[in-house]
Amino acid sequence: MAEIGGSLVFVGFMGAGKSRALRRAGEAGIDGADTDALLEQELGMSIPEFFEREGEQAFRRREAELVLRVLGEDHEAVALGGGAVLSEEVRRALSGHTVVWLRVPLPELWRRAEGSKRPLAADREAFERLYAEREPLYRRLADAALLSADATGEALESLRALRSLRDVRLIWAESGSGHYPVWIGPGAIGSAPRPDAERWFCITDTRVAELHGDQLGIDGPAIEVDPGEGSKTFELAGEVLRELAERGVTRSDCIVALGGGVVGDFAGFCAAVYQRGVPVLQVPTTLLAQVDSAYGGKTGVDLPDAKNYIGAYHQPTAVIADTETLRTLPAEELRSGFVEVLKTALLAGSSAWSRVRSIERLEPTGLEEIVFDCALHKLEVVAADERDAGVRATLNLGHTVGHAIETAGGYERYRHGEAVGLGLLAALRLSEAEELREEVGGLLGRHGLPTALDGAVDTEEVIAAVGRDKKLTSRGGGFVLLRRPGEPLVRQQVDPARVRAAVEELR
Ligand SMILES: NC(=O)c1ccc[n+]([C@@H]2O[C@H](COP(=O)([O-])OP(=O)(O)OC[C@H]3O[C@@H](n4cnc5c(N)ncnc54)[C@H](O)[C@@H]3O)[C@@H](O)[C@H]2O)c1
Numbered sequence: 260m261a262e263i264g265g266s267l268v269f270v271g272f273m274g275a276g277k278s279r280a281l282r283r284a285g286e287a288g289i290d291g292a293d294t295d296a297l298l299e300q301e302l303g304m305s306i307p308e309f310f311e312r313e314g315e316q317a318f319r320r321r322e323a324e325l326v327l328r329v330l331g332e333d334h335e336a337v338a339l340g341g342g343a344v345l346s347e348e349v350r351r352a353l354s355g356h357t358v359v360w361l362r363v364p365l366p367e368l369w370r371r372a373e374g375s376k377r378p379l380a381a382d383r384e385a386f387e388r389l390y391a392e393r394e395p396l397y398r399r400l401a402d403a404a405l406l407s408a409d410a411t412g413e414a415l416e417s418l419r420a421l422r423s424l425r426d427v428r429l430i431w432a433e434s435g436s437g438h439y440p441v442w443i444g445p446g447a448i449g450s451a452p453r454p455d456a457e458r459w460f461c462i463t464d465t466r467v468a469e470l471h472g473d474q475l476g477i478d479g480p481a482i483e484v485d486p487g488e489g490s491k492t493f494e495l496a497g498e499v500l501r502e503l504a505e506r507g508v509t510r511s512d513c514i515v516a517l518g519g520g521v522v523g524d525f526a527g528f529c530a531a532v533y534q535r536g537v538p539v540l541q542v543p544t545t546l547l548a549q550v551d552s553a554y555g556g557k558t559g560v561d562l563p564d565a566k567n568y569i570g571a572y573h574q575p576t577a578v579i580a581d582t583e584t585l586r587t588l589p590a591e592e593l594r595s596g597f598v599e600v601l602k603t604a605l606l607a608g609s610s611a612w613s614r615v616r617s618i619e620r621l622e623p624t625g626l627e628e629i630v631f632d633c634a635l636h637k638l639e640v641v642a643a644d645e646r647d648a649g650v651r652a653t654l655n656l657g658h659t660v661g662h663a664i665e666t667a668g669g670y671e672r673y674r675h676g677e678a679v680g681l682g683l684l685a686a687l688r689l690s691e692a693e694e695l696r697e698e699v700g701g702l703l704g705r706h707g708l709p710t711a712l713d714g715a716v717d718t719e720e721v722i723a724a725v726g727r728d729k730k731l732t733s734r735g736g737g738f739v740l741l742r743r744p745g746e747p748l749v750r751q752q753v754d755p756a757r758v759r760a761a762v763e764e765l766r
Pocket of ligand 1 (some may be wrong): 437464466467470486487488491518519520522524544545546547548551552553554555556557560567584585586587588589592594595674675676
């Protein structure tokens, strides 16, 4: 984690845009050093030439020497070659700096590298292997993640602020309708910078108000709703909107959504429609909200018969996920949030899946990396598809049947995460992923989550609610299925008899 001060050091795989990020920083007047360019000058030849003449080992030696020297100089920004982090000495030296990971998806990296003269990009398989080897290093070292080099200019103020924060990491979120900082870490509520606003108005629930309300340091009373899904209604939103008007809230002010996914969705919705949109700062306090719902701008309320039927896309101006707040979370809420972690790991595959499947015991501490990884996955998906036209639909894995179970249970019988856990089992049945279904069932059981529907929820009502969920698009939303971890398939039409069988099997 970054100590106070140091350079902004751009790292990432070949083709991620480290030199480009440095140029963007340069356009904002920042002095920078590009170690690959300096190395070519020093070697008197191009890197591919040196590689060919002297081999990789000799190259890595020269590279590490130069990088260590540059990191000891006083540059405000430095770009490293993709393999520089392989040196343990370099990794150690980076602990005194703020490491900015340019995180670009593998297919895009290959598209950029294919056919180039890069010595390690000759064939795709070797390229992918190298990526799998290095990606965990970048991930571990990163104090900040950017999804594109071109975001550097906009993110610069936040990156500079990060240099004076301890234990807090930053992801710069991008989407068609808004870019914003996401701060993650213990104590972030008190330390992370807040967006500019004339005044702040907090919307929260009574439980969170009591536990964490004073941490925000906002003058004036918060608007409090009852805890739980029952508050996500159109009627209550009407009352809160009137309250905002009575308090004289304007577009120069900022709403703060302090709480779990319910408050985030509800307050985000109020912010989206009040005066056609006022800024909202999301401050998630449940695991579910920190790993998933606070990001990506989906806001809304429920109808009695259908979940999230009224809503709007409204990106936050910032997200502050203070992992310390999870310490007060009841165990059952922690478990419920774990299901979204599990879902993300199933979608992301590889190392994320390996890590989550091996969690023996859920604790409310030490979750910073999981929160960071899940947030990053979600933000990457949203950056590629803000409005659910393609890849974002993958995030609904387990949610079609999950939402239907929540609705059929009157939003009271099951927590969101618990219902989604059951929905995951149904989705894996429909995916014909037998072994995986068994393993996921085992994981749910291990963490005390339900693996079977109880008698309080009627099968017919679940099936009717699945039908309504699928009508969300005129073509029918279809299901998200999973071939194997990391390989989701969206908009899959499934024979209704198989859906019925998958729900009945949950009995
Ligand atoms: N917008 C999205 O993209 C998205 C994604 C996933 C889920 N969601 C929505 O999220 C909602 C579920 O969110 P949730 O599981 O966070 O539920 P929640 O907001 O109801 O919170 C669960 C309970 O935990 C309490 N709580 C919150 N923070 C606490 C803390 N730090 N310590 C102690 N208690 C605390 C709350 O008072 C509440 O009783 C659902 O409505 C779901 O539809 C939205």
